[in-house]
């Protein structure tokens with residue numbers, strides 16, 4: 316199967332579903348509970364329309380944007396995702412190379428499968444470190460220092476996982492980190508030999524940031540102790556840009572702005588946490604209203620095309636992020652698949668811009 320078979324994010328997902336062990340596909344694809352949160356966001360995105368405009372000479376178009384004063388070649392980046400190397404060996408570094416090429420931010424998860432130092436080096440600095448507060452915070456603040464020494468300038472604190480949401484599809488397969496291969500997983504891997512040979516022989520994917528001496532990490536350890544004083548402590552400890560990710564409420568957004576946070580990422584974690592959360596796309600306008608027109612606002616969750624991304628930009632986001640579809644592209648056709656999907660997303664956005672009379676992304680809100 317070549318990357319050329321990918322004409323949409325759904326193509327990438329369909330091919331990935333065939334190639335990945337069920338356990339891995341369902342870990343990446345799954346959402347909280349009975350997955351109505353994911354459906355609600357999809358329905359809300361589908362219900363939004365863009366305004367077609369005609370006769371605007373849109374022959375020259377640019378998708379250039381900027382974030383924290385740095386020029387980017389696209390208004391979209393890579394959302395932080397744990398254990399990306401499960402989608403294919405070397406996935407983290409494929410994403411990092413993509414970030415370097417387009418000068419876009421690559422979110423590096425606390426639970427990434429490649430050490431944070433190696434990712435920022437490959438991304439040529441275009442990497443943001445995503446932080447989970449966990450346990451009593453001792454390990455968390457060690458990671459902050461480590462990210463600072465590695466040269467990270469932007470820290471993303473994810474706040475929508477005080478406890479890890481239940482995702483039944485993943486639980487049914489016995490998905491666990493560190494990875495345990497019992498009889499059920501053995502059958503699953505045997506039925507997906509291409510993945511198993513590539514991924515398991517390359518070395519079992521691990522949570523690479525915790526392979527530190529004296530550091531034990533438990534993925535299920537409670538993150539529930541974090542509160543506003545934790546944020547204040549982090550603000551003091553981090554001189555760079557501080558983003559808070561996973562915000563859906565305008566009162567929270569306003570308080571975060573007042574507490575000195577540099578940007579907010581409106582997100583439902585791709586519908587992986589609170590099933591009953593409102594559709595993030597439907598929260599964007601109210602949050603924009605609360606924080607004012609000039610405050611940096613980012614968006615992710617449920618974006619499946621360049622046209623979806625444009626909708627989020629039009630409805631108040633300054634910059635947006637794609638998540639699981641990038642992993643599906645890697646699972647479908649490796650780095651060529653990732654590049655192909657990126658081109659598809661870029662094309663989709665560029666064409667939608669032409670059809671809505673946009674030559675560039677300046678002043679697009681309310682278009």
Ligand SMILES: Cc1cc2nc3c(=O)[nH]c(=O)nc-3n(C[C@H](O)[C@H](O)[C@H](O)COP(=O)(O)O)c2cc1C
Pocket residue numbers: 342343344394395396397424425426445473560582583584585586587615616617618636637638639640
């Ligand atoms: C497999 C997977 C792992 C994820 N891991 C993390 C993580 O470690 N930290 C984090 O802040 N968000 C994580 N996310 C959420 C993403 O950053 C992002 O919010 C979400 O994927 C966006 O939705 P989308 O996948 O529908 O585009 C993860 C998402 C997926 C699909």
